[in-house]
Amino acid sequence: MVASQDAAAFGELIRRHQSQVRNFLRKLARDEALADDLAQDCFLHAWDKIHTYSGTGSFIGWVLKIAYTTFLQSKRKSKRYDEILEQAGHEMDRAAVTQQNAPEVEMDLDTLLAALNEQERVIMIFSYACGLSHREISEATELPAGTVKSIIHRAKEKIRTQFEIENHQYG
Amino acid sequence: MKSKIINMADKTSDAMDRLLASAFKSEPIADDGFSKRIVSRIRRRIWINRLALPVAVLVGAAFALKPAVQLVSALLPLLNVVPVEIASAPMEFLPQMQLIVLGGMAFAAGITLLKVLEET
Numbered sequence A: 001m002v003a004s005q006d007a008a009a010f011g012e013l014i015r016r017h018q019s020q021v022r023n024f025l026r027k028l029a030r031d032e033a034l035a036d037d038l039a040q041d042c043f044l045h046a047w048d049k050i051h052t053y054s055g056t057g058s059f060i061g062w063v064l065k066i067a068y069t070t071f072l073q074s075k076r077k078s079k080r081y082d083e084i085l086e087q088a089g090h091e092m093d094r095a096a097v098t099q100q101n102a103p104e105v106e107m108d109l110d111t112l113l114a115a116l117n118e119q120e121r122v123i124m125i126f127s128y129a130c131g132l133s134h135r136e137i138s139e140a141t142e143l144p145a146g147t148v149k150s151i152i153h154r155a156k157e158k159i160r161t162q163f164e165i166e167n168h169q170y171g
Numbered sequence B: 001m002k003s004k005i006i007n008m009a010d011k012t013s014d015a016m017d018r019l020l021a022s023a024f025k026s027e028p029i030a031d032d033g034f035s036k037r038i039v040s041r042i043r044r045r046i047w048i049n050r051l052a053l054p055v056a057v058l059v060g061a062a063f064a065l066k067p068a069v070q071l072v073s074a075l076l077p078l079l080n081v082v083p084v085e086i087a088s089a090p091m092e093f094l095p096q097m098q099l100i101v102l103g104g105m106a107f108a109a110g111i112t113l114l115k116v117l118e119e120t
Helices: A007-029 A032-052 A059-077 A079-101 A109-114 A118-129 A134-141 A145-162 B002-024 B034-081 B084-119
Strands: none
Touching: A007 A032, A007 A059, A007 A118, A007 B034, A032 A059, A032 B034, A059 A118, A059 A134, A109 B002, A118 A134, A118 A145, A118 B002, A134 A145, A145 B002, B034 B084
16 A cells, blocks of 8 residues: 555554654654654655565564664764764763762663763664664664674673673662 | 573573663654644655656746747748648648647646546
């Protein structure tokens, strides 16, 4: 139905998946308005490319791959992104300091993401925020599945070390 | 002993996964017209794509009409040197050419109109 370029059917798909795509982009871009603009662009790109969707993988995995590409393109082009990222970086640094001063405070996402590099951040968001499988993340990021697994492992170790999470603490 | 270590590692990994899942968890975002805005942008783009060819034909024809007429009027005196039997054929054809162009435009407009009616 959608493959035959039915705008109404595609609208239904947007309604179903917009929350996940916008949440993904908000976590990446750290700015709601920018993320929503990117989400709109992402769905427009998805509409243009809908004939390339084979239907074998999950639709959300396919759309999130487009969302990630849209984000990367925007990042390359936009100065606004750099400004937001810089500002978000300062906020994350502040959050990290607060976290160190008050270890009993529940770990928030900004603090947690601040401990990771960009690639780890993207893959952890794909994995834990979007619930994509290693294979889907591998397709979205065009990295081998083994590399995705090792990046997740490394990121978890970083978080564990950075926040001094004891093995028994959450067991 | 080995299985105990593996179980411990799994338990730790599960606990870490739970912690991360809760940290990354986010509330669903309400649609609030988001999908409608995109669908209307998509419909607008469909319209633009549909209209692009007929509009391009019309604009092209409008630009080409004047030079074409000038060319034909420049060529007309040359027809005197051509034998009457041969010259008469294109002379009959020339008025039909305008009709063909107009007919083509009307056809393109008609197709567009039909698509519009189909869409609405």
